Amino acid sequence: MRRVSAALVHHPVLDRQGAVVTTAITNLDLHDIARSVHTYGLEALYIVHPVAAQRELAGKVKEHWTTGSGARRIPDRTPALQKLQMVDALDDAMAALGSGAELWTTSASVRGESLSHAAGRERLAGDGPPVLIVFGTGWGLVEAVCERADVHLAPILSQRSDGYNHLSVRAAAAILFDRLLGVR
Amino acid sequence: MRRVSAALVHHPVLDRQGAVVTTAITNLDLHDIARSVHTYGLEALYIVHPVAAQRELAGKVKEHWTTGSGARRIPDRTPALQKLQMVDALDDAMAALGSGAELWTTSASVRGESLSHAAGRERLAGDGPPVLIVFGTGWGLVEAVCERADVHLAPILSQRSDGYNHLSVRAAAAILFDRLLGVR
Numbered sequence: 001m002r003r004v005s006a007a008l009v010h011h012p013v014l015d016r017q018g019a020v021v022t023t024a025i026t027n028l029d030l031h032d033i034a035r036s037v038h039t040y041g042l043e044a045l046y047i048v049h050p051v052a053a054q055r056e057l058a059g060k061v062k063e064h065w066t067t068g069s070g071a072r073r074i075p076d077r078t079p080a081l082q083k084l085q086m087v088d089a090l091d092d093a094m095a096a097l098g099s100g101a102e103l104w105t106t107s108a109s110v111r112g113e114s115l116s117h118a119a120g121r122e123r124l125a126g127d128g129p130p131v132l133i134v135f136g137t138g139w140g141l142v143e144a145v146c147e148r149a150d151v152h153l154a155p156i157l158s159q160r161s162d163g164y165n166h167l168s169v170r171a172a173a174a175i176l177f178d179r180l181l182g183v184r
Numbered sequence: 185m186r187r188v189s190a191a192l193v194h195h196p197v198l199d200r201q202g203a204v205v206t207t208a209i210t211n212l213d214l215h216d217i218a219r220s221v222h223t224y225g226l227e228a229l230y231i232v233h234p235v236a237a238q239r240e241l242a243g244k245v246k247e248h249w250t251t252g253s254g255a256r257r258i259p260d261r262t263p264a265l266q267k268l269q270m271v272d273a274l275d276d277a278m279a280a281l282g283s284g285a286e287l288w289t290t291s292a293s294v295r296g297e298s299l300s301h302a303a304g305r306e307r308l309a310g311d312g313p314p315v316l317i318v319f320g321t322g323w324g325l326v327e328a329v330c331e332r333a334d335v336h337l338a339p340i341l342s343q344r345s346d347g348y349n350h351l352s353v354r355a356a357a358a359i360l361f362d363r364l365l366g367v368r
Binding site for chain 1: 200212215216219220222223224225258260261263264340341342343344348349350351352354355356357358359362363365366367
């Protein structure tokens with residue numbers, strides 16, 4: 001079984017016109033994805049944001065639920081929110097995992113070469129270096145990040161004939177963790 | 185293939201001490217679960233709330249994204265948010281599905297008799313009456329609702345040995361729709 005972590009990227013990501021932007025941190029992303037990360041046995045959730053004030057904001061949320069009054073009120077949140085690690089850039093998350101770590105990217109749209117979730121599940125169950133599964137906020141990761149990835153995961157397809165593929169990043173991360181790492 | 189809808193119940197649900205309470209509507213529940221509902225081909229998402237002002241609030245959110253300025257800014261939200269139906273009580277959602285509709289409840293904890301997700305998937309793929317899959321907010325549905333259910337679905341289990349089972353309702357709904365209805 002390989003060590004797996006996740007990253008939520010706020011820059012560089014796309015906006016709906018395809019421009020490269022920096023998105024703001026969403027409080028419920030931190031909670032929902034950290035809870036899913038903890039449930040599925042991932043090691044950490046890296047929150048990637050280049051703006052110090054935004055990283056500090058996420059740090060205060062983490063503190064509230066791990067050592068502050070939130071931790072006393074809802075202790076179940078503590079082990080999940082402890083998984084949060086705030087970093088400036090994706091490279092910092094990769095560096096934290098150690099040399100040889102693999103970058104696995106995700107997107108909502110079909111790309112040329114991508115790994116099926118069943119094949120991804122098999123790879124994670126075997127031996128190998130740590131893996132960082134990366135999600136983009138906004139309209140998704142920029143092409144340059146997907147291009148440097150060791151693996152690009154297939155999108156979660158809808159059975160709708162109109163090709164609707166607009167899950168929230170919170171839902172998409174939960175579904176992907178379940179497909180890659182869920183108890184069967 | 186059976187017709188499937190979902191309901192998100194704000195009353196009667198449990199708080200963390202096990203008391204029966206009414207929870208407030210959370211904006212991102214509406215967005216995330218409606219987007220998952222639409223992606224997985226469910227017909228409607230019933231928001232069950234006994235307080236008129238709360239139903240009106242959800243109605244305004246729906247309006248903003250289906251006919252208001254939100255719909256012009258992010259048109260992808262429109263078909264998802266159109267699935268929202270605000271009702272006073274769970275019985276109103278059941279009545280909307282027609283007589284003979286089945287009530288399927290969910291919870292995060294293991295109950296005596298429950299249907300596995302694989303078996304639920306098979307049942308939904310066959311013929312039969314419409315199904316309403318019900319999620320509780322807060323600390324989950326009250327026992328009386330689970331007792332009257334035609335089917336109680338098994339919980340989403342973690343592979344953690346400590347039995348941690350604290351997914352957000354947004355994540356749990358997404359995972360369950362994927363297991364029951366996702367493209368394989």
